[in-house]
Amino acid sequence: MKIEFTLNERPVRVDVAPMARLLDVLREDLRVTGTKEGCGEGECGACTVLVDGRAVNACLIPAIQLRGAQVQTVEGLARSERLHPIQQAFLEHGGAQCGICTPGFLMAAAELLHREPHPSRAQVREALAGNLCRCTGYQKIVDAVAEALS
């Protein structure tokens, strides 16, 4: 099935099975590998991307739902050589350790930024509630997002 959508502001066209996961379409068909697979069943948030501005789990989105959609992945955050403020804050606060969960956290935080430019710490915690990290204990991640959006 041929499907056209916009990926990081560029039009793309893929020929995939209707129920192919967005995660696999990104990583294997389009070779855009910033989005990571964690649990594969919607619990860990590692594969979080934005579809039409909403943070969703790419492991649960069938390709059929992508027709005409605007998809943004972690590759779409930085502008040329300049990191997105959330990425910069992750660097400065040690918000990333092993890194597998980091793209998902960045995208969940990016959605929060679109929705709420100056969130409270409680809103940051709530927005990141669907993302698991086994390294950092979350504190540094919350610090990074809270500072980036303060």
Add this chain to the structure above:
Amino acid sequence: MLRIAPTFTVATPTTLAEALALKATHGEKAALVAGGTDFVPNLKHGLHAPEVVISLGGLDELRGLDFGAETIALGALVGIHTLATDARIASVLPSLATAAGLIAGPQLRRMGTLGGNVCLDTRCVYINQSESWRSALGYCLKKDGDTCHVTVTGKKCVAAASNDTAPVLLSLGACVELASPRGVRTLPLEQFYVHDGARNTVLAADEILVRVLVPRPRETRRMAFEKLRVRGAIDFPLLNLALAFDLDADGVLTAPELVISAIAARPRRVRALPEGLLTDALVDRIAALAFDATRPLTNINADVEWRRDMVPVLVRRAFAAARGPQSPPFAC
């Protein structure tokens, strides 16, 4: 890696009539999917084997919130995130907003829909497992087997209703509108769920849930929802309950409704609740009745005695919430 084996076709109808025609053609072999947050993981685990998957995302007829003078109509495709954050829902149906905000995590609430949650498949520690795990145990009553590993001797599946909107909607006296090629029927939600975990609704093979109709609550109606789960950020309920009652200016409670779920295949209304001056003693009586009415099973992977002991605790919390400002907690 949990991928979906392409053993079925996918249909993308754009009208309800088209979707109903497809459902009528394929019957039980057609699976309906909207947000897919429950269906897709279950598909990956081999719990469903449809010949066609009907994607409902293109059916605009199933969207929309309508706040009528008598009835609030909620389209089946209304998102869980919308239910949790819409100011009108928070104002008129605060327990529904609370429940929606406690479903899964932020990402799943952005994908999941009201209809999907109302029709959520039941869950059990012996079914929500991989194919190899289930085969090693000889499967179970819910799918492919003839033994219930929870009750051992039982012949009816006891997988638990795990939808958080169901007890709330029952406590509010909601109805469901079901469409089929035969027409549209409206059914009290009370009659929609049945005591069979293998399939706990009366939704016919050719029917699609179109809307949920909630009677507009009286000004004196107070309501609350409470949920017990392992991780406060994401999990299915180990126990949930919805409370609604009228409270007059003199502090007298009437017409109480208490619905407890995540216990058995069907949410349970606790009946014959006392009315009277709303005191701590009255709350304790209702909490005791709720405890007596609840018999958790090992269908959910958490201590059954603890879950039962938490029933009166959640009842007291629900009363405390319902007596306070009727505003659901912040949901993102």
